[in-house]
Amino acid sequence: MIDPANQQPDDALRPHSYDGIQEYDKRLPRWWLLTLYGAMVFAVIYWGYFHAYGFGVLPVQALEAEMAKNAALAAQKAGEINDESLWKMSTDPVANAAGKVTFEATCVACHKPDLTGLIGPNLVDNQWIHGGKPMDSFKTVNEGVLAKGMPAWGAMLGKQKMSEVVAYIFSFHKQGEEVVIVPVWTPPAIVAPPQ
Ligand code: HEC
Incomplete structure (x- = not known):
């Protein structure tokens, strides 16, 4: 029911009538218009910021960047x-x-083509000076044992080549085989000949 006290003078009745129902020509409330125009302004700014000029990072782009980062981490x-x-x-x-x-x-x-050792130790027996794990050898190859005449190869070979060469050494070994740690390598040439 319309309260006649609330009726504004500009609330003219619209001329049409549907099934006897008539409407007032009411102005839209200000707050409602504000949300409408506000949304329009927001849309233009949003469009400019994210789409037209690309200042913002869209969620899809953020996701893609995150995925790429994860893929790089996984590869690493x-x-x-x-x-x-x-x-x-x-x-x-x-x-x-x-x-x-x-x-x-x-x-x-120094290690002989068959890896059985000369100046440097035998790399195919189960005796090791610096440990019998691939990473032990990797470390020795990388850093060398300068005091004992094993050069450091890290800078010269790089990780890939060092990995390959260590893998090659360990292709003569079996995972889980017995490892004997020895303090020094005695080159065969200076082993005292039998009396
Ligand atoms: C100039 C001689 C020389 C050259 C060249 C050399 N090594 Fe050695 N290497 C040695 C000596 C000497 C030792 C023993 C170090 C010690 O007594 O601590 C050794 C030790 C090692 C060890 C550790 C063995 C153990 O028992 O723990 C590995 C692995 C090794 N060398 C791999 C290599 C690889 C791979 C190369 C080539 C990229 C190489 N070496 C080149 C002299 C050499």
Whole structure:
């Protein structure tokens, strides 16, 4: 019911009538108009900020960036060098072939082409000076044992080649085999001949 006291003078009756129902020509409330025009202004700013000029990062783009970051992290993790990855590499013929090339170019002078040792220790027996895990050897190859005549190869070979060459050494070993830690390597040439 319309309260006649509330009726504004500009609330003229609209001329049409539907099934006897008539409407007042009421102005839309100010708060309602404000939300409407506000939404329009917001839309233009939003469109300009995110779409036309690309200042903002859309949720889709943010997601894509996050996914790319995760993929990079996963790749980095997959490329992480550890005992497991080196053991795995030691059964990979391609990596071993590459490791053999590096070994023959840089290591044979001291470790002999069959890896049985000369100036440097035998790398195919189960005796180790610095530990019998692939990462132990990786560390020795990377940092060297300068005082004992084993050069540091890290800077020269880089991670990939060092991984391959260590994998090549460990292709002569079995995971879980017995490891004997020895204090020094006695080159065969200076083993005293039998009396
Ligand atoms: C100039 C001689 C020389 C060259 C070249 C050389 N090594 Fe060595 N290497 C040594 C000596 C000497 C030791 C023993 C160090 C010690 O007594 O602590 C050694 C130790 C090692 C060990 C540790 C063995 C153990 O028992 O713990 C590994 C692994 C190794 N070398 C790998 C390599 C690889 C791979 C290359 C080539 C990239 C290489 N070496 C090149 C002299 C050499």
